[in-house]
């Protein structure tokens with residue numbers, strides 16, 4: 431589903447590559463944590479998957495496509511297959527919870543009938559039943575992240591990318607969010623999550639890929655956050 435073949439990314443005006451000959455193979459339906467210190471290259475790897483940036487060496491394949499060869503006009507179609515969740519939720523503050531989730535479907539041209547049906551189902555799935563008419567600022571951080579996950583998942587993407595999704599949440603709330611991401615993964619969605627959250631990684635025992643200075647230094651099938659964990 432996601433394959434990096436000796437991927438190198440050097441940003442313009444910098445010497446050291448942000449990613450240095452990184453090879454990773456992630457199958458459909460896997461749940462993978464990407465860990466590593468700040469600056470190790472995690473966000474760069476996620477941005478490459480979304481074709482927000484291009485590699486300067488090697489190949490990035492996502493959903494069967496070679497992203498360096500993908501025509502620009504096909505990028506929106508690629509991104510439609512990838513849901514994204516971030517640390518800072520990124521909700522539209524002037525729209526209700528339901529409208530935030532519906533918006534993701536409106537922009538890809540779904541019918542009003544479909545939207546009316548799918549949005550409440552998705553809100554129920556993420557545990558926000560009955561909160562559709564609230565505004566984002568009337569929700570807790572954990573609830574706001576659930577809205578962001580609903581919005582990322584409402585279109586049933588093949589891949590869900592999460593960049594520090596528990597970064598702003600306390601441990602109990604984080605555990606709830608991880609349960610939800612796990613449930614989404616069980617529907618067959620491939621999940622790739624960059625994180626510094628040691629507790630979360632140690633709890634879930636999923637595959638862990640560790641980056642250090644742009645290189646893969648560890649790839650454990652059921653790892654913990656630290657090499658000795």
Ligand SMILES: Nc1ncnc2c1ncn2[C@@H]1O[C@H](COP(=O)(O)OP(=O)(O)OP(=O)(O)O)[C@@H](O)[C@H]1O
Pocket residue numbers: 441442444447448466467468469470471472473474475
């Ligand atoms: N747009 C850019 N231009 C130049 N250098 C960049 C750019 N984005 C990232 N870098 C550099 O690439 C390296 C990897 O950064 P990246 O953001 O991928 O790390 P990260 O592991 O996601 O860090 P964090 O955990 O802090 O988000 C760093 O040295 C960073 O300074």
